[in-house]
Amino acid sequence: MTVSLASTLGLLLCLAPALFHAVEIYRPLWARWMVNWVLPVFAPGLPRPSKALTHGDQIAMLDAALDAAPKDKAPVGADYIFLMLFEQRQGALAFLAVAAGVVYGLTLPLADRHALHFVFGIMALLFALVNANPAGVPFLGHHPRMSRNGRNVGLVFAPFWAAVAGLNGWAFAG
Numbered sequence: 001m002t003v004s005l006a007s008t009l010g011l012l013l014c015l016a017p018a019l020f021h022a023v024e025i026y027r028p029l030w031a032r033w034m035v036n037w038v039l040p041v042f043a044p045g046l047p048r049p050s051k052a053l054t055h056g057d058q059i060a061m062l063d064a065a066l067d068a069a070p071k072d073k074a075p076v077g078a079d080y081i082f083l084m085l086f087e088q089r090q091g092a093l094a095f096l097a098v099a100a101g102v103v104y105g106l107t108l109p110l111a112d113r114h115a116l117h118f119v120f121g122i123m124a125l126l127f128a129l130v131n132a133n134p135a136g137v138p139f140l141g142h143h144p145r146m147s148r149n150g151r152n153v154g155l156v157f158a159p160f161w162a163a164v165a166g167l168n169g170w171a172f173a174g
Contacts, residue, residue: 003174004110007117010167011102013160014120018099024092028085029058042152098123114172121168128161 020038023030036052062081069077098120105116133140134154143150 003171006167006174007110007113007171008106010117010120010124010164010171011105011113013164013167014102014124015099017095018092021092021095022099024088025096028088028092029055031088032058039149039153042149042156044152110171110174117168117172121165121172124161124165124168128158128165131158131161 020034021031023033032053032055037047040047040051065081066074066077069080101116101120105113108116129137129140131154134143134146134151135158136151136154137158
């Protein structure tokens with residue numbers, strides 16, 4: 001593989017998060033599309049409409065979380081729910097910014113892509129570590145509510161992101 005091909009692949013593979021999460025900028029609850037139609041594949045299995053969360057289900061779950069907060073801490077509980085959804089939107093915006101950087105980077109000559117490969121290589125390495133945690137690497141932190149599909153996602157995407165980090169590292173060094 002040439003450095004040029006490693007560069008192009010390293011950049012293109014960084015588009016994956018934006019392709020799956022960009023809609024969450026507009027509506028953070030549209031993350032249910034991932035939960036309903038993508039995560040079941042990691043079970044492994046097929047998505048089933050009868051098991052799919054609806055918008056109403058999500059609102060009921062959020063309301064239940066708000067109702068579970070101690071009464072004297074209800075405003076803080078509401079802020080916590082707000083912050084989770086707000087940060088989800090910010091994360092989707094960051095993925096969109098990465099996608100814009102990828103598209104821009106692909107227009108540049110190879111020698112001018114080094115800064116993008118540095119940033120995207122670090123991003124991919126950190127993504128690999130975060131995905132390795134649900135896959136069972138304990139020293140990387142603790143996810144308090146791990147699902148079976150979440151663990152399987154980690155098993156698949158830890159090596160994916162490690163490969164993306166390697167491609168970007170190779171392109172950066174080249």
